[in-house]
Amino acid sequence: MSKKKQDLLEHAEKLFYQNGFHAIGLKRIVHDAGVALMTLYNHFDSKEDLILEVLKNREKRYFSHLNSMAECRNTEGTVSVALLFAEAHIAWLSSSGTNGCMFLRAKEEYALENEEIVNQVIAHKKSFISFLVKQGFSHAHSIQLAMLFEGATSLSEILDVNDIAIQFRSLIKDSFRE
């Protein structure tokens, strides 16, 4: 991929996450990326196309992050594995910032405006649940884990991530004990 395109994706992701999608203009994105406005339109059809690609990029990175954790999985047992992914998610939250889930925010902002964005976010969340099922969790347990993950993400906007991590682990131990 072109370096300019990569710069655009990176700065767009950061700005969208910190300010929201409607709140940030393309002028600001190209300025921060150090790129001309026409270069953006050379790589992306529209702002909403840029948003779609930003989300695809972020999804790929998030799953890579989880998978890299799953690899060093020397332990079996539902609790341990769930705790493993919980730590991975907490680590993601710590480095990602405290502005909620970017996917859900995109869906919320474009709920009535862009069906493609909405569908892509729904697909992402469903494939996250599928990912958990593939890891050996039951469907019910996967939904429960997903709920806990979303809850941790939201609450990290209000409370310290370390305090959340403690209760996060505690909830998992109680719900997944064998």
Add this chain to the structure above:
Amino acid sequence: MSKKKQDLLEHAEKLFYQNGFHAIGLKRIVHDAGVALMTLYNHFDSKEDLILEVLKNREKRYFSHLNSMAECRNTEGTVSVALLFAEAHIAWLSSSGTNGCMFLRAKEEYALENEEIVNQVIAHKKSFISFLVKQGFSHAHSIQLAMLFEGATSLSEILDVNDIAIQFRSLIKDSFRE
């Protein structure tokens, strides 16, 4: 309160929730409320002031909703009480729509733009946790409950609320059993 003002608050809340705060213009709000633009500025200092009042209004309604549930609390015991509030929250989600938590969305959109909005949302979430503590839950359990509530709200954007309710109750039973 003036009826015009109430109409404005109601339509603003609905439009903000469905479209986002930056995405919706004041023209659209006054049009839907059947009111002149200057009437809005007669009742509110600015768009962001309107947002603050919408959130205050919603917070009042949400806590009223929870309290009306707490009143018909003929049962004691941590699990039963937690389940009671869980049902109240599920009922709120069912009637509120599936676009996430309006408070967090406001905080996210104005994170770098309006400190007052951010602080009001943080205060709201903290007073929700305080509410739980007042209901007799430990601090740790209150944070856990808050996390579950937020998770249910987020996940209701993706899955059917009834399916969520099942796992929601299951998580509470596991974590709050005496």
Add this chain to the structure above:
DNA sequence: ATTTATATAGAACGATCATTATATATTTAT
């Protein structure tokens, strides 16, 4: 070296944004 592709700055487009001004009307209170 010449062609082809990509990036540049800057202006223009039409639209919409929040906000203010103006001047007329309607409602409410005394």
Add this chain to the structure above:
DNA sequence: ATAAATATATAATGATCGTTCTATATAAAT
């Protein structure tokens, strides 16, 4: 009935929005 308060429609403000056009410059490929 008279005065005060509130609501109305409309337009203007200056700014910003996403997108397109133009014309020049840089870079890559043949």
